[in-house]
Amino acid sequence: MSARIRTTTRRPLYALRQHILPPTPSQRSKASWFFHTAEKKYVGAASTAAELPEINVPQIVFIGRTNCGKTSLLRALIYGTDNVPSTHIIRPSSTPGSTKDLRFYSLTAPQTQLVLTDLPGYGYGSSSAQGDAITTFLDASLNIRMVYVLIDAGVGVKPSDRRIVSMLDARAIPWRLVGTKCDKRDVSKRAGTVLAGLLDASAAMRNAPDGPDEVLLTSATAAQGTNELRTAMWRMLVDG
Template sequence: MSEIPASEGSAETADRAESVRLLFARPWDFLIGARSLGDLPPLDRTELAFAGRSNVGKSSLINALTGQSGLARTSNTPGRTRELNFFLPEAEAGLLLVDMPGYGYAKAPKTEVAQWSRLIHDYLRGRANLRRVFVLVDARHGIKPSDETIMNEFDKTAVPYQIVLTKADKIKPAELEAVKADTADRIRKRPASHPTIIATSAEKGWGMEELRTEISAFTSD
């Protein structure tokens, strides 16, 4: 088997890095907050969603990822996000990021919780252009039963997902490695899981380039 010349490999790596840079150098905008299936945008762009327990830091991560501190709404009140919030980069790029309501806790009436839980369920089952869900897990606590519940849903519906550890700066390096090892062991036999685990810190910027690279790969599909 012939090897790729070093110059070609370097050029390809440089092109990929530039593609990632351009995607996240442009402004991102809020498109729509969907409270029902009828509110969802057309199926004409690749969608990548972010899911996680309430207070895991989804909005903070999306803001750090895009370099826009006010793009996704952050709150000290867990469970405040009650819609599927869609964000798109300027000049389209054929991509949407989706901030899903947090699970595991919600300071809202039970009827309202049931309504948006049903919306999430229907979205996951019927969204053909949903290519991956990034499941955010607090690095300080690791995978919780509520995380396992939603991963079971993804496995049943064959929705590919990837674990992203948040708040990695809040624990010691050795503890982070232990959490990563435990997480890898717990997802190893799950059919819809992606094997690569990304450790991030929205506050420190850790893991953002790795996550941006994963996301950028979907713009060339």
């Protein structure tokens, strides 16, 4: 892999505004078509700056605490929840925190390409080396359209999540909170409360309690929120 990264200009405010506007039926349809028909490829992994692949297309990044359901959500976003091929490109880790590298997945359709970047989990079972890899990537990559910070909805926002958001803010990288594992009974029974809590946490971290915001609740197994997240990514891809 090349150590050099070609980048495009980051436009965080534009990406944020486009992400908040309600999607049109046409946008939903085009997003569904893209994820259904796109050629899916595992680009590779990197644990150091020298191993980072050369990427000159938009990236959308996923990060979260270990065991937040990131791998399952990525698989659902790339393939949907039905008929996932046995040879799918997602490379899951065997135990939480054991993934020490960044993983890159490309989706390519005519005139449209997107790279989904899976960052190592932080928190339990992680290491300082993983934190260094994340920092190196964020400092080197200027073509990030959005970072989705995944929050286990049954656990809520923790100090480590706030530190990640502060790291993104310091680099002017746009971010959004996404609640995961929302099919679990203890979460689904109080979905309204969970959503309100994540919205409050997101607004507080932005220092804008009265400003516009958006949080998605998702379930990889129940296909909850995955189509909405696909549409949000598609809009950033074509409008960013």
